Amino acid sequence: MSETLALEVRNITKRFPGVLANDRVNFTLHKGEIHSLLGENGAGKSTLMNIIYGLYSPDEGEFFIDGQRVEIKNPHDAITRGIGMVHQHFMLVPVFTVAENIILGSEVTRGFTLDMTRARKEIRALSQEYGLEVDPDAVVEDLPVGIQQRVEIVKALYRQAKILVLDEPTAVLTPQEAEDLFRIMRHLTERGVSIIFISHKLKEVLEISDRITVMRRGKVVGTTTPAETDESGLAAMMVGRQVVLQVEKGPAHPAEPVFAVRDLRVLDERKLEAVRGVSFQVHAGEILGIAGVQGNGQTELAEAITGLRRVEGGAITVDGAPVPDRDPRFLFERGMGHIPEDRQKHGLVLPYPVADNLALVAYYKPPFADGIQRNDAAIMENAVRLIDEYDIRTPGPLVPAGNLSGGNQQKVIVARELSRHPRFLLANQPTRGLDVGSIEYIHKQMVAARDNGAAVLLISAELDEVMSLADRIAVIFHGQIVAVVKPGEVTKEQLGLMMAGTPAEEVL
Amino acid sequence: MQTTLESPPAWKVYLSRWGWGLGTALVLLVLVLWNYAQNPTSTEAVLASTVRQSTPLVLGALCGLWGERAAVINIGIEGQMLLAAFIGFLVNVWTGNLFLAVVAGVLTGAVLGALLAFMSVTLKIDQIIGGTVINILALGLTGYFYQQGLTTHGKLQAIPLGALAKIPLIGPVFFDNPPITYLTILLVFFSHYLLxxxxxxxxxxxxxxxxxxxxxxxxxxxxxxxxxxIFGGAIAGLAGAFLTLEAVGSFERAMTNGRGFVALAVMIFGKWTPLGSWGAALLFGFATAMQTQLQFAGLNIPHQFIGMLPYLLTIIVLAGFVGRARPPAADGVPYEKE
Known part of the structure; x- marks a missing residue:
């Protein structure tokens, strides 16, 4: 069989201080296959891929490429052995052109001068051969992320990569862009490229893979194929127990309206109207889901509600009283909880300890403040209690929040916001980039908040999340609410069509 | 919904980026020509002085630029120039050889560049502090070892480039200069090509x-x-050598007189590009040359005010008056391997 193996790693072990990131990992990649690597955050997938790409050196283990034993000490070795990697955070120089990015490190020259004419020609030829349309002269920062990703793939192919590692490539893509990527991936395998696909989205993995290997806590749990398993099977392998993928919740008992926006208008960074006359009400005891493809005004809507962005027109009211413009503390004081879209930028102060982050919204009030001083005892007590209650996996309350995994960072935010028993909860993409175990947990907490009488506004681009969590769904498209439906009354396809701009009358 | 963006035509991009500078240059050109028609000798003198004054500035700016393009901020240009000026001067006093002296100056700059690189790349010290270390070091060393009364054995002399030097206006300004000034102009174009x-x-x-x-x-x-x-340091060293061996012919305490810092303003004004920096340095050189000219013109302004001209220009430039320039994204950030 070994002649059909593009890559084999044996007994890879990698220790970081205090963590066994990879524990005798074995992994094989056949020629021309798409082999998915699945696992929770911190399971060791990225570590393994960084080892294969020469960014980390393993403590133990061997590599075989095309049956030959090889050493990979740095990215340069990996590149010369035909391994290419598309990192989760793109490795592109934003101010360079596509062509400059692609040739960097493998430049073609005539004398001392860069031969850009030849580079362009080669890139065009590659684009055509693999069906990856890119303009060599476009500046990367002007391109949408989907195209930037394409540039990354061309960059690997330009180095004659035969093995392509894609590290969570769909995390940043819209559903349409993801479909595009899958088409490209299939095309690549037809041309003999072997692909390692890292993801924690079960559906995608089942759709695209030839084989699936699941990792948990640094070890390979098993390898399977899409035919032999399904979503709940994979989830169980990942987490090590049965996971409830369907949110368990009883019917909503909506009471009085708590929060309302009327004819809201908000501008985006470019001074264009991003929210164009949005009105809705959220009642106590219900979850209102705002469903839409990224970039249809959700970010601006959330920022306007939380007082981070100026309101151009319309009104925001809570319990019937108007909310003043750009006063973030106003709503917090009146019992709002906010799970922001970007946990690292807006949700946490990453260098601060977990304990301080857990006190961040109310740090200036007793019990956390004692006059102008901090009350460290109260802050610690609060932290210890919440870490336990919300199952935050951290070595201790004084560890910087930035050292935690994404899922646990999100749990810190959820713990902080929900422990205050908010009357109104704004959750913006609350589970983005998280693994199934954390998603399950956060969904449960949100339903619990609803059942305790909170009015919950959920903004999400994940169709499954909105469908399973929301009691009512408002579809947002181009800054306007185009339909309000109940989850039981529409199919996912209908919702997807409306999110893509098909008028509700045609769909329903 | 974003689709593929049409990039605007190249000339439009160029104009929006450089229009401000080009416009200024055009206005200046007209003024110069008009002035030349009125008074050829003094115009030629001012312009020749402009080129000479701009030489250490453009060299300093090139030094800063090569560092910052690789993400190392160099505020030690002043110190690199000063120590290089001093060492170059001493070597000339001891050996009597101008060429050796220039080489010594360049090497001094390069060594200080290596020191800065060691501090900011290997030790990952705050780069502003690293640069300040170099400035203080240079000031202290030169101050301590300075002896009064030494002079160099001659200076680098102007070499007229044959017929080119005879062209009216342009000839005396560009083609009748001493070697480091020629080398500087070559370095500008070489840097542009290299970068x-x-x-x-x-x-x-x-x-x-x-x-x-x-x-x-x-x-x-x-x-x-x-x-x-290190390459940048060598260029700053050349600027130091220019001061003692081509411009003045002796060494004085703190003779760089803030040129290393003005050079940073020049670099920013030139948007981190060699050609832009050259243009900016010429403008600053012009301000300095005018300052001398105005003092002679017998205007009724105290000379201190006129002397402020180049520094005033620096403040205006650094206050971002000339439009936003974008420094390299990783500028000043030490790189940590994973």
Whole structure:
């Protein structure tokens, strides 16, 4: 069989201080296959891929490429052995052109001068051969992320990569862009490229893979194929127990309206109207889901509600009283909880300890403040209690929040916001980039908040999340609410069509 | 919904980027020609002085530029120039050889560049502090070892370039200069070529913008930073040599007189490009030349005010008056390998 193996790693072990990131990992990649690597955050997938790409050196283990034993000490070795990697955070120089990015490190020259004419020609030829349309002269920062990703793939192919590692490539893509990527991936395998696909989205993995290997806590749990398993099977392998993928919740008992926006208008960074006359009400005891493809005004809507962005027109009211413009503390004081879209930028102060982050919204009030001083005892007590209650996996309350995994960072935010028993909860993409175990947990907490009488506004681009969590769904498209439906009354396809701009009358 | 963006035509991009500078240059050109018609000798004198005054500035700016393009901020240019001026001067006093003295100056700058690189790349010290260390070091060393009354054995003399030097206006300004001034003009064009048209330049810029990306493609980030900062230091050394061996012919305490800092303003004004920096340096040189001219003109303004002109210009430039220029994205950030 070994002649059909593009890559084999044996007994890879990698220790970081205090963590066994990879524990005798074995992994094989056949020629021309798409082999998915699945696992929770911190399971060791990225570590393994960084080892294969020469960014980390393993403590133990061997590599075989095309049956030959090889050493990979740095990215340069990996590149010369035909391994290419598309990192989760793109490795592109934003101010360079596509062509400059692609040739960097493998430049073609005539004398001392860069031969850009030849580079362009080669890139065009590659684009055509693999069906990856890119303009060599476009500046990367002007391109949408989907195209930037394409540039990354061309960059690997330009180095004659035969093995392509894609590290969570769909995390940043819209559903349409993801479909595009899958088409490209299939095309690549037809041309003999072997692909390692890292993801924690079960559906995608089942759709695209030839084989699936699941990792948990640094070890390979098993390898399977899409035919032999399904979503709940994979989830169980990942987490090590049965996971409830369907949110368990009883019917909503909506009471009085708590929060309302009327004819809201908000501008985006470019001074264009991003929210164009949005009105809705959220009642106590219900979850209102705002469903839409990224970039249809959700970010601006959330920022306007939380007082981070100026309101151009319309009104925001809570319990019937108007909310003043750009006063973030106003709503917090009146019992709002906010799970922001970007946990690292807006949700946490990453260098601060977990304990301080857990006190961040109310740090200036007793019990956390004692006059102008901090009350460290109260802050610690609060932290210890919440870490336990919300199952935050951290070595201790004084560890910087930035050292935690994404899922646990999100749990810190959820713990902080929900422990205050908010009357109104704004959750913006609350589970983005998280693994199934954390998603399950956060969904449960949100339903619990609803059942305790909170009015919950959920903004999400994940169709499954909105469908399973929301009691009512408002579809947002181009800054306007185009339909309000109940989850039981529409199919996912209908919702997807409306999110893509098909008028509700045609769909329903 | 974003679709593929049409990039605007090249000339439009160019104009929006450089229009301000080009416009100023055009206005200045008209003024110069008009003035030349009125009074040829004094115009030629002012312009020749402009080129000479701009030489240390453009060299300093090139030094800063090579460092910052590789993401190392160099505020030690002043110190690099000063110590290089001093060492160059001493070597000339001891050996009587001007060429050796220039080489010694350049090497001094390069050694200080290596020191800065060691502090900021290897030790990852705050780069502003690293640069300040060099400035204080240079000021202290030169002050301590300075002896009064020494003079150089001659100065670098102007070499007229045959018929070219005879062209009215342009000849005396550009083609009748001493060697370091010629070398500087060549260095401007060489730097432009190196930065934008060669493998070296592409990798340098990549390291200054997104070092991790360069690293994943097998580019040695530390090597690129060291090499560029040392190269920059050598250029600053040349500027120091210019001061003692070509311009003045002796050494004085703190004779760089803030030129290393003005050079940084020149670099920013020139938007981190060699050609832009040259234009900016010429403008600053012009301000300095005018200052001398105005003092002679017998205007009823105290000379201190006129003397402020170049520094005033620096403040205006640094206050961002000339439009936003974008420094390299990783500028000033030490690179940590994973």
């Amino acid at each position: 934008f048209y060669t493998r070296w330049g592409l990798r340098t810029r990549a390291v200054g913008e997104h070092p991790r990306a360069a690293d994943t493609l097998g580019v040695d980030v530390y090597l690129m930073r060291y090499a560029n900062v």
